[in-house]
Each structure stands twice: as structure tokens, then as C-alpha cells.
Amino acid sequence: MDILNKKIIVLPGDGIGPEVCEEAIKVLEAVADRFGHRFTFEKHLMGACAIDSTGSPLPEETLEACYYADAVLLGAIGDPKYDNNPAAKVRPEQGLLQLRKSLGLYANIRPVTAYDVLLDHSPLKNDRIAGADMLIFRELTGGIYFGEKGRTAAEAYDHCTYNREEITRIAHLAFQAAGNRRNKLTLVDKANVLETSRLWREVVQGIAPEYPSVAVDYLFVDNAAMQLILNPRQFDVMLTENMFGDILSDEASVIAGSLGLLPSASVGNIVSLFEPIHGSYPQAKGKGIANPIAAILSGAMMLEHFGLQAEADAVKEAVQNALRNEVLTPELNAVSPYTTEQVGSFIAYCVLEGVGSVPQKENIEVGLSTII
Numbered sequence: 001m002d003i004l005n006k007k008i009i010v011l012p013g014d015g016i017g018p019e020v021c022e023e024a025i026k027v028l029e030a031v032a033d034r035f036g037h038r039f040t041f042e043k044h045l046m047g048a049c050a051i052d053s054t055g056s057p058l059p060e061e062t063l064e065a066c067y068y069a070d071a072v073l074l075g076a077i078g079d080p081k082y083d084n085n086p087a088a089k090v091r092p093e094q095g096l097l098q099l100r101k102s103l104g105l106y107a108n109i110r111p112v113t114a115y116d117v118l119l120d121h122s123p124l125k126n127d128r129i130a131g132a133d134m135l136i137f138r139e140l141t142g143g144i145y146f147g148e149k150g151r152t153a154a155e156a157y158d159h160c161t162y163n164r165e166e167i168t169r170i171a172h173l174a175f176q177a178a179g180n181r182r183n184k185l186t187l188v189d190k191a192n193v194l195e196t197s198r199l200w201r202e203v204v205q206g207i208a209p210e211y212p213s214v215a216v217d218y219l220f221v222d223n224a225a226m227q228l229i230l231n232p233r234q235f236d237v238m239l240t241e242n243m244f245g246d247i248l249s250d251e252a253s254v255i256a257g258s259l260g261l262l263p264s265a266s267v268g269n270i271v272s273l274f275e276p277i278h279g280s281y282p283q284a285k286g287k288g289i290a291n292p293i294a295a296i297l298s299g300a301m302m303l304e305h306f307g308l309q310a311e312a313d314a315v316k317e318a319v320q321n322a323l324r325n326e327v328l329t330p331e332l333n334a335v336s337p338y339t340t341e342q343v344g345s346f347i348a349y350c351v352l353e354g355v356g357s358v359p360q361k362e363n364i365e366v367g368l369s370t371i372i
């Protein structure tokens with residue numbers, strides 16, 4: 001077995017970011033203990049907390065540390081004092097966008113799974129969502145997020161631009177992923193209205209013959225939003241531009257049962273970044289109610305990125321154990337909820353002990369109390 005030594009930069013951020021990051025670190029440390037790796041974690045400022053202490057949402061030293069890391073783990077950024085002040089010139093979200101752009105993280109991969117044991121927790125009907133399993137490839141460094149923007153007293157604009165290269169590079173990743181899954185790729189766009197969407201269609205149509213085993217279909221984003229809820233099993237790999245991907249992936253989290261379950265990996269050519277898709281959920285800060293599973297599964301995606309499949313599988317199995325045993329935060333278990341820290345400890349315990357099947361009641365109690 002190869003023993004790995006990895007340096008992970010952690011950007012806990014704001015709101016529940018630090019709480020969920022702590023649990024992801026706990027689980028990664030359990031992986032290191034069980035499999036004999038050495039992971040070191042170094043925390044840096046980003047977001048509203050960075051503005052408070054340095055004036056910048058992405059201090060130079062944070063960016064520098066990320067460049068030299070083996071991977072970056074991000075919690076979430078954002079604070080109501082900026083959300084509720086449209087006139088603020090410096091904002092936490094600028095740090096996140098600048099980080100994505102500077103690290104060239106052009107592809108954001110967001111897996112969506114309808115876990116059998118959670119089917120009853122989704123507000124959607126079981127028979128609609130059972131078996132749903134898709135990967136959303138969201139373009140992350142282009143489009144309306146990064147186009148020229150401006151405003152006068154009476155008017156504002158945000159330009160949406162894409163070039164062929166930006167579409168081509170993520171399209172290849174999405175086709176490759178589809179080729180390793182169920183061989184279906186759906187491009188979601190608004191090609192009936194937007195010029196940028198027509199370029200996406202043209203580029204994807206041009207690439208498709210290179211992947212003859214992958215069936216491609218095209219959906220307008222308004223229809224896609226409906227199809228996602230109506231029949232999510234039809235999707236295997238969904239490829240889409242930046243803003244559509246942002247919106248559709250939050251929508252897709254309803255299939256899983258909670259926004260607190262969806263992880264992501266952002267990849268480019270420098271260093272990869274792993275983060276839950278949710279935000280800083282400021283209403284939950286410090287209450288111990290945030291679901292840490294999205295952050296923990298982002299850690300599992302990091303392990304896969306390191307080539308540690310057995311280790312990633314151990315984390316995913318441990319998460320399944322928590323789900324099966326209802327060791328869940330209140331948004332998924334209103335009757336006897338567990339805290340953020342307890343869910344993390346239980347998952348770390350399952351990783352450490354290699355508890356594969358449904359553990360006994362006493363194991364749950366030991367798991368909750370041993371690793372803090």
C-alpha cells in the first residue's frame with residue numbers, strides 16, 4: 001500500500017463553513033490513521049472573515065498557500081451584512097470567484113444521488129427519485145459571473161461571454177465521465193435565445209463524434225429545471241454553463257433530500273478544490289445543526305482525486321452507515337436529531353473501525369462518544 005503525504009489548505013470561511021470543515025478534517029484524519037497516510041491541514045482566511053481582518057476577501061497569502069497545496073478544502077463564505085447591502089464594494093463572494101479564476105478551476109463536478117435510505121426524507125415522491133444518480137458538470141470560470149459588469153444610477157449590466165476553448169475543455173471532461181458511467185450526456189442551455197448557448201451547442205456537437213459510445217441530448221434550461229424534478233433518472237451527466245449549473249444543482253439537492261448532502265470537486269490545471277455546494281447558512285451558525293455530510297463527501301472526492309479509491313469508498317460507506325442508522329442532523333431527522341459534531345464523529349468512527357454493515361446500537365454510542 002502506498003503511503004501518501006499530503007498538504008491540504010483549509011479555507012473554513014464564514015457561517016457554518018468552519019463547523020462543517022472541522023468534521024471533514026476529522027474524517028480525513030480517521031482515513032489517515034486507518035490507512036497510514038499523513039495529511040497536514042493548514043487553515044487560511046477567505047470570505048467575510050478575511051475582509052474583517054485584512055480588508056480583502058482573498059488575501060495574497062491565502063492564494064499563495066493554495067498554489068502550493070496538494071488540494072484545497074473550502075467550507076463556505078458569505079455573510080448577511082453583505083447580502084443585505086447591495087452597495088458594498090468589497091464582498092466575500094468576490095474572494096471565491098477570484099480564487100476559482102486564479103486557480104483555473106474551470107470544471108465544477110457536483111454528484112447528485114438519491115440514497116435509498118433517504119427516499120422518504122425527500123419532499124419528492126419515492127417512485128420519481130429512486131435510483132437517480134447524476135453528475136452535474138458546471139463550467140466555473142466563465143459566463144455571466146466573469147463578464148464585464150457595470151452600473152449607473154439608472155442601469156446595470158452583466159455580460160455573458162464564452163469562447164470555444166472554455167467550452168471545449170469542460171465538454172471533454174464531461175464526455176469522458178459519461179463514457180465511464182451510463183454513456184449519456186445532456187447539454188443544458190438556452191440556445192433558443194442566447195448566442196452563448198448556440199456556441200455551446202455548436203462546440204458540443206463538434207466534439208460528440210469523438211465519443212461515439214456517448215448519446216448526447218440537448219435541453220433548454222427551463223425544461224431541464226422541470227425534468228430534473230419530474231424524472232431525474234433520465235440524467236447521467238449533465239453539462240452546463242456557470243449560472244445554470246449553480247441554480248440546477250441547488251434544485252437537484254432536493255432529490256437527495258438536503259442541500260447539506262451535496263459535495264463538489266473543482267478541477268483545473270493547478271490544484272483542485274473541494275467544497276460542499278451549499279453556502280454559509282448564517283441562520284445555523286454555532287447551533288450545531290448544519291449537516292456536515294456535504295463537506296465530508298467533498299473530502300471523499302479529494303481522496304479519489306489523490307487516487308485513494310479504497311479510502312474514498314471507506315468514507316462513502318461510513319456516510320451510508322450514518323444515513324442507515326439515522327445519525328442525521330435535524331433537517332433530515334426532526335424526531336431525534338444529532339449535532340454536526342456527532343454526525344462527523346460517528347462517520348469518523350465508522351471509517352476508523354471499518355464498520356461496514358449496519359452497526360449495533362452500542363457501536364453508535366461508542367462512535368458518538370469516542371472521536372471528538
Ligand SMILES: NC(=O)c1ccc[n+]([C@@H]2O[C@H](COP(=O)([O-])OP(=O)(O)OC[C@H]3O[C@@H](n4cnc5c(N)ncnc54)[C@H](O)[C@@H]3O)[C@@H](O)[C@H]2O)c1
Nearest residue numbers: 076077078079083259260277278279280281282290291331
Ligand atoms: N460556495 C459558497 O461558499 C457559497 C454557496 C452558496 C451561497 N453562499 C453564500 O452563503 C450565504 C447564504 O446563502 P443562502 O442562504 O442563499 O444559501 P445556503 O446554501 O447558505 O442556505 C440555503 C438553505 O439551505 C439549507 N442548508 C444549506 N446548507 C446546509 C447544511 N449544511 N445543512 C443543512 N441545511 C443546509 C438551509 O435550509 C438554508 O437555509 C450567502 O452569503 C451566499 O452568498 C456561499
Ligand SMILES: CC(C)[C@H](C(=O)O)[C@@H](O)C(=O)O
Nearest residue numbers: 078093096097246277278279
Ligand atoms: C457564493 C456564490 C458566488 C457561489 C456561486 O454562485 O458559484 C455559490 O452559489 C456556489 O454554488 O458555490
Ligand SMILES: [Mg+2]
Nearest residue numbers: 246247250277
Ligand atoms: Mg450555488
